[in-house]
Structures are given as structure tokens and as C-alpha cells.
Amino acid sequence: MEIDWMPRGRCRDMDPALFFPSDGVGVQVAQRICAECPEKVACLEYALANRVDHGVWGGTSERERRRVLRQRRLSRVRASRS
Numbered sequence: 001m002e003i004d005w006m007p008r009g010r011c012r013d014m015d016p017a018l019f020f021p022s023d024g025v026g027v028q029v030a031q032r033i034c035a036e037c038p039e040k041v042a043c044l045e046y047a048l049a050n051r052v053d054h055g056v057w058g059g060t061s062e063r064e065r066r067r068v069l070r071q072r073r074l075s076r077v078r079a080s081r082s
Contacts, residue, residue: 005042010034020055027061034059044068 006012010033011019019030034040034056044058047065054062 003046005039005046009039009043010037019057027056030056031059031061048072 014033018026018033021027021030034043037043037059040058042058044060044065046052047057047060048069052065057065060068
């Protein structure tokens with residue numbers, strides 16, 4: 001997967017530790033940064049495609065990404081049955 005979007009992300013000059021928080025408040029701080037990022041979708045798709053388990057990517061927490069993957073998987077199953 002391409003990563004040419006990374007240099008354009010809002011996080012490019014920030015401490016990476018901001019995006020690997022240890023609590024819910026830290027997740028919210030990272031998500032606020034991601035909210036206005038022009039590369040939010042590309043970042044999320046990268047994390048999903050590479051099964052990134054830790055940190056905030058594309059404005060989503062680990063739990064939110066697991067939910068997205070589960071929903072996509074269920075959608076594919078339903079589509080294949082139609």
C-alpha cells in the first residue's frame with residue numbers, strides 16, 4: 001500500500017507518542033488532530049489494510065478499527081449471499 005500521503009498528514013511534525021495514547025483522553029486529543037487532516041481517509045485505509053493494532057490512525061482507535069473491519073467483513077458476506 002502506498003504511503004506517499006504520510007508527509008501531508010497533520011501529524012507529520014508532531015510527537016508520535018501523541019498517537020499512541022494510554023488512555024481515553026489521549027485518544028480524544030489525537031482524534032481532534034486527525035479530524036482536520038486532509039489525509040485522514042488514506043491513513044485509516046492504511047491502518048485497516050495493514051491490520052495496525054495500536055494507536056490512533058485516521059481518527060480511529062483500535063476498537064473503532066476492529067468495528068470497521070467487522071462491518072466490512074459482514075457486508076462482504078451478505079453481498080456474496082445475494
